[in-house]
Amino acid sequence: MIVFLLFSSLAPAATVETADGPVDENYRLGPGDSLEVxxxxxxxLSGEYTLDGSGRFSMHxxxxxxxxxxxxxxxxVELVSRLKPDYLVNPRVSVSVLSYRxxxxxxxxxxxxxxxxxxxxxxxxxxxxxxxxxxxxxxDIVYVTRAGDPxxxxxxxxxxxxxxxxxxxxxxxxxx
Numbered sequence: 001m002i003v004f005l006l007f008s009s010l011a012p013a014a015t016v017e018t019a020d021g022p023v024d025e026n027y028r029l030g031p032g033d034s035l036e037v038x039x040x041x042x043x044x045l046s047g048e049y050t051l052d053g054s055g056r057f058s059m060h061x062x063x064x065x066x067x068x069x070x071x072x073x074x075x076x077v078e079l080v081s082r083l084k085p086d087y088l089v090n091p092r093v094s095v096s097v098l099s100y101r102x103x104x105x106x107x108x109x110x111x112x113x114x115x116x117x118x119x120x121x122x123x124x125x126x127x128x129x130x131x132x133x134x135x136x137x138x139x140d141i142v143y144v145t146r147a148g149d150p151x152x153x154x155x156x157x158x159x160x161x162x163x164x165x166x167x168x169x170x171x172x173x174x175x176x
Contacts, residue, residue, distance in 0.1 A: 032101030
C-alpha cells in the first residue's frame, strides 16, 4: 500500500478542477476565459492567465500556449509535455477555470450587451439581466449562436434551456 501511494504521488497530476462554473469536464476553453495554472512547487510558473482573442496565453519558460478548443485536462497534458523535456523533471500541473467568457444578448431586450456567465443560468434569466423583454419581443423562444461553432448555425431554443459561455442570444420581434 505504501509503495502504491509513493508511486501514485509521482505521476503527473490530471486533476480537473472548476471554480464556480459549468461542471462539464468537456467544456472547451476559448477567448476571454480566465485560468489558474498551478505547477506544483513552482510559484514562478503558477498564476492566473486570461486567454486572448485567439485563445492563447503566454507562460514563463515555454512562451505562447494555444489553449483554444482544449479542455482543462487537455491543457494540463499540454503544459506537462512542454515543461517536462527541458525545464522540469516531473512536472505536476493543475488547471482551473476561474471565470468563463461572457454571453451576449441582442434584439428585443431592454439593454443588449455582454454579460458575465453564471453557471445554471437559463435564457430567461439572461433576458431578465438584460433589462427584460421589450413590448415587441417574442417571449417563448430565443435564437442562439454557440461560441466556437464553425458553421455559426443559429439554434432555436426555449427560454428555459441553459446558457453556455460565449453564447450569442438573439430575442426576435413578434409579428403581432
